[in-house]
Amino acid sequence: MAGGMVRRLVGARDGNVAMILAGGLAMLTGTAVLGVDTATLYLEKRRLQGAADAAALAAAADLDNATARAQAAVALSPDNATRLVTMMPGRFSRDPRLAVDARFLANGTPGNAAQVALQSRVQPIFAQVFGYRDITIDARATAARIDLAGFSIGTRLASVQGGLPGALLSQLAGSELSLSVMDYNALVSGQVDLLKTAELLRTGGSVQALSFDEVLASDIALPTLVTAMAGATTSSAAAQVLRSVAGKLPNRNVRLDTLIDLGPLGSRGAADPTRPVPVDAYAFLREALQLSSGTRQIQSAVDLGIPGIGQVKLWLQIGERPAGSHWLSVGEAGQTVVRSAQTRLWIDVALLNAPLSLGSVRVPIFVELASAEARLAQIGCRGGPANALVALDVTPSVGRAAIADLDPANLPYFQQPMPLRPARLVSLPLVTLTGLADVQLGGVSAQRVNFSAAEIDGNVVKTVSTNDIAAGVASSLLRTIDIRANVLGLGLSTGLLTSTLGNTLSIAAPALDLVVGQVTALAGVHVGQADVRVDGVRCGTPVLVG
Template identity: 30%
Template sequence: MHINPTSGFARDEDGAVAVIVALLLVVLLGFAALGVDVASLYRERAMLQSTSDLTAMSAVGHPDEATARADQTLARNRSRTDALETLELGRFLRNPAIAPEDRFQVLAAGSPGINGVRVVLQQDAPLHFARIFTRDTHVNLHRSALATRTGAASFSLSSHITNLDGDALNTLLAQEFGIDATINAGDLQRLDDTSVDLELLFAALNIEVGRNPAEILNATANGSQLVGALQTLLPTALAVQLDGLRNAAGGDNFTLRSLVGGIDTDLGLTATEFLSGVRFSALDVVRSLAATETVGTGININTNVNISGILSTKTILTAGEPPARSGLIALGEEGVQLHRAAVRLKSETKVATSLLGGFGDGIEIASVNLPIYAEVAGATATLEEIGCSTPNPLDVAARFSTSSIPLHPANGTAVAALYLGKLPESSGAVDPASLEFADMLEVNLTIPLLVTSLKVTGITIQARSYVPVGQSQSETVTFTRQDIMNADVIRSFGSGELLTSAVGGLLSTQNTEFRVKPGQEGLVAGAAAPLIATLLNALPGRLLSTLTTPVDAVLDSALGAAGLELGAGELELTGHHCETVQLVR
């Protein structure tokens, strides 16, 4: 039988698998090599992203040292310093109303408002087996990261409205809203002891806002809405005591910035998260409602003086408008300001005539009236630094600059001014040139004649005097982290104890002018002239020696009732707000 080896070999399938495997092995090894390189590139990219995240987070902690901190982070992560391709400082707004691509705005170094850092890192990732498919030996990778942290503080300044006692506050509420708006002393104390969360208060107002939740700060509400919202946060027994105020407050509108102002509402979610950390007493909400009504409005202050020689005194407090609208509390980043309005205190004091003593035969003092005004400059506090980055308890947590708001230019840099006389009715700064003479003494004269005597009654002696008090100066107020931990968050600024010397200057012979009331010249002519001359010569020294102490006590009592002190104030740090450093897109 003939055998054909060639055809047999062609039909033989033994070893076919080995051939196929041999042919595909090259392809399989190629894919394996490509897989190794792809995995390597993914790993390199993930590591580069992690380094980018760490670099951005480190840099945003200290934006002023962003480049140095970025280089330090790269070195610690064994990356080349030239890996930092881009580092941008800017402002990031966590605001749902802003398109994501527009939420980060690049700013120049040192610009106010920087709260974000964006970095772009680049790195050459080596190729391994994939080189058989390309001439390249590496692939250039780029990864970016954006980190943000916003720091803020909330703080308050002492003012006439925050320091009014219960009687004075009720007087103001009755003046503005009627007697039904007043609150008894026990409930006032309970309101003062009850803490309110600002975010919950705003939520209780149930005001519709757009996509940016921080727009609630620009919303308006009326007094009835505000008191009603406050009632929902109070115990029932206390809440019902505010029904009278809620009904009386009515529809007078005010912006919610009268409670807290200063924060940039474009910060969106950041701003509302800060609101949740702002707390104040329920009584402060009532005070804020009252404060919106006080500009230019005289408030009667009960001074309850019991001073020898003082028959009566009537005190009216008038608040001026601050140079910029401020809330009861300021909340904001570095640069935010809070203003305390200037205040004018008018005191009409009747003095016992016996206090002046006698002026000689024929001269009788029938009455003594002292119309004195005290003008207290407003104050400004500016947040200069907020510390968020250091755990050291002795490092600065917040630093403020404080200064007085200037009075009228004619007062120079004085922090207060005292006036004896008559001023025009106004809530603006007092121009010393507008001070007029005011009735001070009523005098009766007895003129001896040959047979009898002539009595001249109702002669009025007028007076005026003016003295600036103190000198404005900027001061720095600092709080450390340890202060915050110890709840040591109130600082005094300015210089107190100016009143006594100021009253002495007001009544001094150098500053005080006297005259007979115009139109009465005929009454003091002739034989009456020597008696009037004797009185006017003795009066300056007598006023200074006999009235300085009681007038000082009267003004001190009036200022104390209004919670004021010439040339001094208090700043309270009510909150230290620092976001956690976070990565955003």
């Protein structure tokens, strides 16, 4: 009987639904409790991350007062026991070769970023039943201010006489440009916006491109480029000269990406007229013509109009720029370098008004220069654009200067030493006077050059020198020249002739220095020097990174 009762209980089905419903309600209630607490934690995590982002942005905007700025941003958040755990200034690099976690360097200099860590505590609503009284939540954020500067090398604005600028540019262009000194002065005083030039090339239909970088990487016809330059200058005089030049240029192509690096600005496609990247029109035109020239050698004979100087014959050989370097670049501190091209120059100068006993006197001067270099070392934007500071580390060009004769056919072979021989300075019926001087320019370490906001706005060019030839190229050479006399007859005092020639050269030294200075300045290279300028600075606004 007892066994039958058990069998009836086991087989009974009455009340099963109620039991299942009771169990299900318990599970649903538990799930709802956990869901409410989970949502609370999620919302608090989002709120805390927003507070961390705001604190990092505030700190990066004012690194001098970063902790105070971060604290002030945290104080604006709802309480929830939110506190600033750490605030670490440092340097952020956008280098894609670095892992994301390695792009922020704590206490790195020059500082441009801040990393903050925040913490808050939340009291769960239902989880307290299980003993969870407080739950700690953490959030971290990194913000960086990306400051940019554009700078260039070899852009000294020379004061010239005679027809040298027109002759040099015409040789580079391969056609007669007929530039006057007035035209040259209009070019060196006119500023061309590189970004506006690229925009005009892109929107004018001559180049199929979306970004500035794509424009620079395109084949651009020289006349098209120079016409765009004319549209990108605010100087009406420079624009007129550029349009005239454009009509006389051959239809050669040029790719500007080997000349200009716009850095982060290269991804854009429209210029901001309030934030240009300016450069003087002459330097831009000269560099573009050099880039497009097939031979890269200039030969010319000009009268510079310098007192005491007759005709000047010059041979200028321009080498290739070092791989990966540019004439002008836009970038961040510590990452950007510009370099000049290797250059060889031979100037054969005829002196006027030589003493009667000497007849005509010539002084051939040879200059060989390695690349000068400028590195963007620091951008200071803590006081805003009006107080921006830019520092460059500049290494002047080093090489060789000589008074000597040579074979111009050897000029293009930069990998081989230039064979020099004593220069024939004076040729008389019975006597030939020769001279040889050779000065090696010593290597120097980089020198720090600072530019203020006023100097940047004023397009100030600064020069760094090796100090080997502080008194001038010709003057330095003439101090060491070895003059020899080759006598073919009798009755002549060679001592008198050599001393007379020495005195003549000493008197002519300032004029010879002026010749060398004008030729090298217009070519964009300088003996034992590097000329640099900052073409613009952009103080960035902080953005979240990492």
